[in-house]
Amino acid sequence: MKKNISKTFLLFVLFFALISQAFTQVLEDYGPKWQEGERETWFSSNDRLLLELDLQTFPLAYLSFEFPDHSVVFVGEKLWFFTDQDTAFKVKVEDFKKEFSGDQSHLTVFKNGISLGHATAKKVLNPGSTSERVKHDGVLAVARDFDRQGIRNFFVVALLICFIFIALYKLAYPFIFEMMIKPISLLNAEDFSESGSLQKFFSADILFYVFIVNLLLSLEMATGLMVFRQEWLEARIELTFAGMVLIWAVGAFLLLILTVLKFTAIRVLSYLFDLGKLEFAHFFYLLRLVVIATIGLIFISAFYLLNGFSLLKTALELSFAGFFWIYILGIVGLFVIMVNRLGFKKYHLFTYLCIAELVPFLILAKLVLDLGY
Numbered sequence: 184m185k186k187n188i189s190k191t192f193l194l195f196v197l198f199f200a201l202i203s204q205a206f207t208q209v210l211e212d213y214g215p216k217w218q219e220g221e222r223e224t225w226f227s228s229n230d231r232l233l234l235e236l237d238l239q240t241f242p243l244a245y246l247s248f249e250f251p252d253h254s255v256v257f258v259g260e261k262l263w264f265f266t267d268q269d270t271a272f273k274v275k276v277e278d279f280k281k282e283f284s285g286d287q288s289h290l291t292v293f294k295n296g297i298s299l300g301h302a303t304a305k306k307v308l309n310p311g312s313t314s315e316r317v318k319h320d321g322v323l324a325v326a327r328d329f330d331r332q333g334i335r336n337f338f339v340v341a342l343l344i345c346f347i348f349i350a351l352y353k354l355a356y357p358f359i360f361e362m363m364i365k366p367i368s369l370l371n372a373e374d375f376s377e378s379g380s381l382q383k384f385f386s387a388d389i390l391f392y393v394f395i396v397n398l399l400l401s402l403e404m405a406t407g408l409m410v411f412r413q414e415w416l417e418a419r420i421e422l423t424f425a426g427m428v429l430i431w432a433v434g435a436f437l438l439l440i441l442t443v444l445k446f447t448a449i450r451v452l453s454y455l456f457d458l459g460k461l462e463f464a465h466f467f468y469l470l471r472l473v474v475i476a477t478i479g480l481i482f483i484s485a486f487y488l489l490n491g492f493s494l495l496k497t498a499l500e501l502s503f504a505g506f507f508w509i510y511i512l513g514i515v516g517l518f519v520i521m522v523n524r525l526g527f528k529k530y531h532l533f534t535y536l537c538i539a540e541l542v543p544f545l546i547l548a549k550l551v552l553d554l555g556y
Contacts, residue, residue, distance in 0.1 A: 210241050211306035217299055220291075232302055234290040238280050241306055245273045247414070249303040254294035258283045268493065271414055273307070331492050334409055337427040338488055341402050342481065348395050356388045363392060363471055384446055384463065394439050396470065399477045401434035406484055407499050449539055456535045458527065465517065469540075472513040476506055507548060514540050 213234055220231035236246070249271040250256060256263045261283065279288070292302050353360045384390075405427065408416055420426050450462040483502050487495040514536055521532055 208308040209305050210244050210308055211237075213304040213306075214300075217302065217304075219299060230293060230295050230297065232292045232297055232299070234292075234304060236279075236288040236290055236304065238276055238288060242276050242280075244276050244306045244308055246276060246279055247271075247273045247303075247305045247307045250292060251294060251297065251301045254292050254297065254302070257291040257293070259289050269496075276306070333422070333424060334406070334427070335488050337424055337431075338402070338406060338485065340424075341398075341405075341428070341431055342485065345395065345398050345402065348398065352391060352395060356392070359388055359392060363467070364474060365471075366475055384466070390439075393442050393470070394435065396474055396477065397438035397442060398431075398435045399481060400473070401431050401438055403477060403480045403484060405431045405434060406488075407503065410496055410499055452535060452539045456531065458535065461521075461525070465521075465539075468517055468520075469513055472509065476509045480506060510544060511541075514544075 213236070216234055218233045220233055250266050250269070252266055252268045252270075255265045290304070294301075408430075409422065409427070413422070416422055416430075420430065446462065446466050449466055453459070453462045453465070480502050483498055484495070487498045491498075517540075518532060518536055521527055522529055
């Protein structure tokens, strides 16, 4: 089931292609043209990036910039602005040329320890979101256009909907609900006993439970994408409240489909490896782990969304990294339990878990890292 979480990430990569409504066409990517400044000594860290912008081509396009926190940006010898935090914005080529005369502009970004990839510049067709410009002591600062309250409103409403579903499920299926959230079950491995194993995955009660789990996973992933890839999302769908809800809902349904596919794959592999009726215990053991870890992620996100938005990105980075290692530990724990309780050969079992869980999860984790970072 932990694979369930893996599916979450892959899902989001897939479903955003399906719900795309608008495209920001990249006309020119300056990524390969950035250069590091000359270092004063061999062992000193780099402190600046250099870039030559061509303002002659695509005069009606927009320049899209991303700069890291605590960097100072110059155009030629003129100070443009400094950043207190990670900053992203777009500016029309015409406006840029008016502010800095000339068809070629030399861009310099100063920050101790900066390296290639920390700053980006592109020429795009669609303006997307605009930026808010303010003056601080005569220096132009560009603040990222980030609708904090909109994301908060979406998160709270979505979480309330999840709580309503959870309450309804607890009333309708109290036994399954209690069994699926007990942390102690991860240690006593009751799923692997004859009396503890669930044998009916394709039933209304189990599918409803899995759907609720996917609602929570989808909410967490949608929040992460809005924080890490706001511009990427805005190029594909309008980030209004309705747009955020659409992303969340479509993600939850796609995750449900992937979860069913995952269970089916586990069932096929357990048959091929002659492991008997192991797929139920395997799947629901990791599902319980995913539920507990996801609840932790939800509470962390809620806390920083409502109390410390400036730290939300860092908190999510650490949380997702923690989730990765929890998943890995879950696979290790599953291996130990299956060896000790069921007496399978270690090599046989290790091969099965690598094919069914470990390799697919690592591939999906790599896709998520490429998308989110």
